[in-house]
Amino acid sequence: MSNALKEYLDFCQNRVERALDARLPGENILPQKLHRAMRYSTLDGGKRMRPMLTYCTGKTLGVAPETLDGPACAVEFIHVYSLIHDDLPAMDDDDLRRGKATCHVAFDEATAILTGDALQALAFETLANDPSITASAENRLKMISVLTKASGSQGMVGGQAIDLQSVGTSLTLPELENMHIHKTGALIRASVNMATLAKADIDPDVAKKLDNYAKCIGLSFQVKDDILDEESDTATLGKTQGKDKDNNKPTYPALLGMDGAKQKAQELHELALDNLSIFGSEADLLRDLSLYIIQRDH
DSSP states (O other): OOHHHHHHHHHHHHHHHHHHHHHSOOTTSSSHHHHHHHHHHHSSOSOOHHHHHHHHHHHHHTOOGGGSHHHHHHHHHHHHHHHHHHTSTTTTOOSEETTEEOHHHHSOHHHHHHHHHHHHHHHHHHHHHOTTOOSOHHHHHHHHHHHHHHHSTTTHHHHHHHHHHTTTSOOOHHHHHHHHHHHTHHHHHHHHHHHHHTSTTOOHHHHHHHHHHHHHHHHHHHHHHHHHHHHSOHHHHSSOTTHHHHTTOOOHHHHHHHHHHHHHHHHHHHHHHHHTTTOOGGGHHHHHHHHHHHHOOO
16 A cells, blocks of 8 residues: 555544544433444444545545545445444344444344444435535435435345345356445445535546446455455454355355456456546545555455
8 A cells, every 4th residue: 555545544534433423423312222333333443445435536526525524424324334234143144343243243133223224314314414515405415316326226235135145156257246336336436426426517527437437446345355255364354254155155256266356356456547547646546545455455
């Protein structure tokens, strides 16, 4: 990771941590157990990849980070809700997330379900009402629409449904990519697209190139996750290593082999860079972030 990227990612992580803390209900507000679970699951953990993408896209476009706190928090609330529900016994049945006990283990299964529900609602409340968002009313509504579609049956939830249906089956490469374009890629694209909507009068061609970039890194992120699930360890990952393989889920290494999966990640990185060719040095953080995604160790 370049020094410039590390410095900016540290800035983004600290910024979004403060923003999330400010927008989550306090632990002493009724119902206290639910609010404790929301804060437990959201704060002090995770790479914050999606908020960082929102801030990095904004920096590329000259959008002030303080106007992106709302979208950055909204996409992270959706992401955390999805992790809580994914970890439930009815889904992936995992007991470790971000290096600590999953929500249903730390609290209970019913509280975990309600925590995910509450975080999902808080995401859209944030986009609708957050005073830090300075985009026009029309673009604020578009942000809500972007995140809604990315979160639902045509996005993340639909991808998870396909994933559950695919356990023990063999998928073709297009089928596997379609699943992850929805399950993982949809929120990553929303992270970028909400930042473009914060830019007044953005050139549609620029917005399209950034969306294509996001589509590429959304897939490369999942390819790398599949690689790490086999090559890394539980302590480094902060979640149970080998879970997908043990559950007989379709993965890129299973379909392409480990070398083929690594080559696929590299090809997606190069495609991502191609879509940034219209930019100069102002997009270097996005370029470095794409490289970081395929080189990370957790």
